[in-house]
Every structure is written in C-alpha cells, then in structure tokens.
Amino acid sequence: MTLSRLLRHETILAVLTVIALIVLASLSDKFFTTENLLNQGRLMSEVGLVALAMTFVIVTGGIDLSVGSILGLTAILLGVFWKNLGLPLPAAIALAMLCGTFAGWVNGYIITRFNVPALIATLATLALYRGLAEGISQARSVRGYPEWFFFFGQGEVLGVPFQLWLLGIATVIAAVVLGLTPFGRATYAIGANETAARFSGIRVNATKLWIYSAAGFLSALAAVVFVSRVTTTRSDMGTGLELDVITGVVLGGTSIFGGRGTIIGTVLGLILIQALKNGLALSGVKGDGTIVVIGLVLIGAILVGALFDKNRGG
Amino acid sequence: MTVEASPAPLGRSAFQRFIGGYGQEIVVFLSIVFLFIVVGAINPRFLSDTNINSIFAGNAYIAVAAIGMSMIIIAGHIDVSVGALIGVIATIAGTLAVSGYPVWVAWTVPVLFSIVVNGLVGALVAYTRIPSIVVTLGMLSILKGGLISATAGAWISDMPPEFMIAQMRPFGIPSAVYFMVILTIIASLFIRYTDFGRSIYAVGGNMEAARAAGINPERTVVGVFALHGFFAGIAGILFATQLQVIQSTVPPNLELTVITASVIGGVSILGGTGTVIGSTLAAILFACIGSALIFLNVSAYWLRAVLGLMILATVLADMARRRRAK
Numbered sequence: 001m002t003l004s005r006l007l008r009h010e011t012i013l014a015v016l017t018v019i020a021l022i023v024l025a026s027l028s029d030k031f032f033t034t035e036n037l038l039n040q041g042r043l044m045s046e047v048g049l050v051a052l053a054m055t056f057v058i059v060t061g062g063i064d065l066s067v068g069s070i071l072g073l074t075a076i077l078l079g080v081f082w083k084n085l086g087l088p089l090p091a092a093i094a095l096a097m098l099c100g101t102f103a104g105w106v107n108g109y110i111i112t113r114f115n116v117p118a119l120i121a122t123l124a125t126l127a128l129y130r131g132l133a134e135g136i137s138q139a140r141s142v143r144g145y146p147e148w149f150f151f152f153g154q155g156e157v158l159g160v161p162f163q164l165w166l167l168g169i170a171t172v173i174a175a176v177v178l179g180l181t182p183f184g185r186a187t188y189a190i191g192a193n194e195t196a197a198r199f200s201g202i203r204v205n206a207t208k209l210w211i212y213s214a215a216g217f218l219s220a221l222a223a224v225v226f227v228s229r230v231t232t233t234r235s236d237m238g239t240g241l242e243l244d245v246i247t248g249v250v251l252g253g254t255s256i257f258g259g260r261g262t263i264i265g266t267v268l269g270l271i272l273i274q275a276l277k278n279g280l281a282l283s284g285v286k287g288d289g290t291i292v293v294i295g296l297v298l299i300g301a302i303l304v305g306a307l308f309d310k311n312r313g314g
Numbered sequence: 315m316t317v318e319a320s321p322a323p324l325g326r327s328a329f330q331r332f333i334g335g336y337g338q339e340i341v342v343f344l345s346i347v348f349l350f351i352v353v354g355a356i357n358p359r360f361l362s363d364t365n366i367n368s369i370f371a372g373n374a375y376i377a378v379a380a381i382g383m384s385m386i387i388i389a390g391h392i393d394v395s396v397g398a399l400i401g402v403i404a405t406i407a408g409t410l411a412v413s414g415y416p417v418w419v420a421w422t423v424p425v426l427f428s429i430v431v432n433g434l435v436g437a438l439v440a441y442t443r444i445p446s447i448v449v450t451l452g453m454l455s456i457l458k459g460g461l462i463s464a465t466a467g468a469w470i471s472d473m474p475p476e477f478m479i480a481q482m483r484p485f486g487i488p489s490a491v492y493f494m495v496i497l498t499i500i501a502s503l504f505i506r507y508t509d510f511g512r513s514i515y516a517v518g519g520n521m522e523a524a525r526a527a528g529i530n531p532e533r534t535v536v537g538v539f540a541l542h543g544f545f546a547g548i549a550g551i552l553f554a555t556q557l558q559v560i561q562s563t564v565p566p567n568l569e570l571t572v573i574t575a576s577v578i579g580g581v582s583i584l585g586g587t588g589t590v591i592g593s594t595l596a597a598i599l600f601a602c603i604g605s606a607l608i609f610l611n612v613s614a615y616w617l618r619a620v621l622g623l624m625i626l627a628t629v630l631a632d633m634a635r636r637r638r639a640k
Binding site: 256 | 392438442444445447448449451452453454455456458459460462463567570573574577613615616617618619620621622623625626629630633634637
C-alpha cells in the first residue's frame, strides 16, 4: 500500500464528483441551489453515518449486511419503549440505541468467538433483527411524537441541517481514528493479514468487537435521525440500506478484500451517489431507475478497481 | 475465502457413513415429521389435504431455486439476487403469455434469459475475481430497479389456462411437486456422479487444489452460475403460474429464504460440502413452520425472526462440527 496510490484513487474520485456536479447542475437549474444541496445533505446523513462504521468493517476484511435491519429494529424499539412501555422519550431513545449497539456487538461476538465468516453471520442477523422488528411491532407503526423530537431529523443549526452537523463531527472522529491512531493502524493490519496481525500482538478480536459495535451504534443513531425526519416508526425502515452503504464505501476506494480504504474516500463516494440520485431524479428519471444506476456504478467501480489491480485475488 | 474440505469419515460401518454423510438431512427430515405430529395433534386441520397441498405445492418453487443456490454455495459463492431474478422471470413469462405468444415460448424464453444473465454474473465472478456478494448485490438492485421502472409493479392477470403449469394436476398431484421431486433427484445424481458435479465440490473445497487436479475453476464457476440460472428460471415459471395473478415486483426476502433453505439443508457456508436433497427438505421444513405458526395462532410476523435464528443455529453448529473434525 502506498500513499500515492491512495491519493490517486481519491483524486480520481474527487474529479469524477466535480464533473458529476457540473453536469447535473447544467441539466437542471434546481440542482445547484443552497436549498437543494443542504436538503441532499440531510438525506445523505443516515447512509453516511452507517458508511463511516462500514468503512472500518470492510477495511478489516469483513462486511456487515445487518445494518439496515439494526436501523429498523432500533426504530421499532424506540417507538415501543415510548408508546407501549410509557418510558419518557429521552430514555426510550437511549435504551433503543443501547439495543442497536448491542445488536452490533452480537455480530462481532458471533464473528470473533465462533469464527463465522462476517458475510454469513450478518446475513443471519439481517433476517433475525428484521424479524424481531416485524414480530415486536406486528407491522403497526408508531406516530405522534412530541414536537421537540423532530429537531434531530428536521431542525437546523446555523442554517445547516442538524444531522449534517452530526455527520460532519462523526466523519472527523472516524477519519482521525482510522488515519492517526493505533486503533486505526490495527484495523488496517487486520485487513491486510489477520494472522500476521495476531502474531504482531494486535488484539484482533477486541478490535473487531469494537468495530461491529460501532456499526451497531451508528446504525442506531441513524435510526433516531430517520424516525425524527419521517415522524413515524415502521418495521421496514432501512430495508436495503446495506446496499447503499456498501456501494458508497466500495466506490470510495475501500477494497472489499480489506486492508485498504479511507474515510475521505467514503465521503466522496457518498457525495457522488447522492448527487447522481438527486441529479437523475431532477432530470426526470424515476426513483427505481436510480437503483439501477447505483447497481451499475457499484459493479463498474469494482470492475475498474479489479482491472487496475489484477494481482490481488479473493 | 480459504476453505478446508471436511475429511470423509473412514473405517466406519456403512450405517455410520450414511448417518455421517447425511446427518443434517436426517435432522431436517425428522424435524418435518416431528412438526407434522405435534402440530397435527394440537390442530388436526394442519393435516388436512388443502393444507398439506399448499405446503408442498405452494413452496415447490423455493425448493427448486434452493437446488441451484446449494450448488452456488457448494462452489464457495453466494447469490443474493435470486429473489429479484425470480420476480423478473415471472413477469417476463406472464407478459409473454398474455401477449399471445405460444405457451412453450412463454415457458422457455424466461428460463433461457435466466441462464444467460446468471452465466454473465458467473463470468464476472470467475474471471475478474470480484466477490460474488458484490456482483450479486449490484445485480439485485439492477434487476429490482429495472423491473419496477419497467412495470410500475402492475398486476398481470387473465393468463391463458394452458400456461398455468404449476396448477396442472397429473394423477391428482400438483405438477409443482413433480418438478420439485424430479429436479431434486436429477440434481443430486448429477452433482454426485458426473465430472462436472464433482468439480463443483472440488472448486468449493479448495480452488487451487482443484486447479492442480486439472479442473478449470473459472469454467466450473461460470457453469454453476448458469445451472443456478436454469433452476431459478424453472422456479420463476412455477412462481408465475401458481396463482391467477402475477404481481410484477420482487417477492420480498425470497433470496433470504432460498439461501436459508440451502444452509439449513446442510450446505456448508464455507463451500465444499452439502447436498441438494437437504435444501429441498429444508424448504419444505420452512413451509411447515410458516404454516404451523398460523395453525398455532402465532403471528406470522415472527416467521423471519425464526428463520434468522435457524440460520444462526445451523451456522454455529457447522462451525462447531468443523472445529471437532480438525
């Protein structure tokens, strides 16, 4: 891994993003307005928060398919704790987020304790957590939250959406941790060669447990923002979120084989996707058409990466 | 993914070998029998002709899709786009049928389409070494988005009666059941006794060893994906013709059910071992569980949580077995 190569991928991505922004701005005069851009930032935040943790997960060579289900489960628990159990809303939020974080920790525990491949473990918990959300809620939605709660998803601080501040702060923390701390270096080491990392005295299992718990925590945080933004709780919330998140991370240059990737790349990848979604929608492409584009972009991005990097195999 | 094939047990009696080789299948089979006895005792309507009919015929397409999925997983790969593919196939078949094409065209064209699409996915996976999870995640969104933007989720109805192959009942048994049984038998003989079938195990067990043994792993992977496309195609046709209408959307969570059937049927998630008989039994087991929940007055909304727990339990048991085998 060389620094110049990392910079190159992110430079290409940055240039691509700028080109996409220019093209999309010329296609629709509604695109490049402050209002639209801030609104897009608002919509990007939930995927963005989860993508930060997913970058760590994929850098270790793992994957977490259950993030969308954790989001759904946390949202349902939030509603149930508040409405059915009658807890005060702040306590319900805290407790639900604790459960979401615990769900992430369970992923990490299954993966590290029993040596189950992350793909399979989180595929199982994807079903389990979504199933719990459906079973607990019995497909009933919860609404009628107090006005102050909508601040997290709809409020603004200094003219910028609240969740964009949240995403910004979380991004800085994630970038510092991954780029500048021993924990971040351990994350890369595990992804590059787990056995070697173990022999070098890195606490592989503890590091992974932290990372999967963080994925649970950020999915839970995203759930709170989501519920607050759409003002209602439903058990199908966050379905398919994992696809958006993984696409953003992989597009951002994080190798799906582990060992390589940066937070800056992930953020650029997210911006590119959100810009494409929004720009295509403004130019008249329907919502489902944009899913096709995301799928194509995902396969295309990895294909290009694989062609440039033939020596690495699965 | 590094993989080790579990060693074949040697020096045991034929009976022990049978138990060892088909352990998971026997467990699944006994679970089905157990469910029928217990739930039947609690609520005799569970054993009615209509219910047994709907358990077997209504879920045959899942079992058929799980045959192909088992081969994919045995080869060390995965396909999360199979549910979307089945939705697309059903829609193509239904559209052809109501547009006045001959019935055999409406049956075969979607299956060919499915084989080609999955063959391409297989080629992408085999030759670029992009993990199959990523390629099929991408395919999932392409197929799903493409289907919904093309059809807006419209319902297809008024299909000609001769098109409804899953509803035909030769000798009083729904034809979907014939498909399930016959394809399971053919596939298990195929995977056990043909060169290609055995090369699937070899590639899933250890790709480099397979190459050293003279197998072309890339070609095997493309072949497995194409075969999986064939089974998904048949599953799509059965799915399209079992009800009077087709809703042209992606059946929710179908891929998960199919993967779960394969894994619970004894296909090791690390590749290299498993049988297709197990996956068919597991598909029937799920159908029984789903039906039993209803007959025991448990909300069907818990079904997915039960499936998730079952995958988890099976995977953990698989890992424990492997650790013991070492």
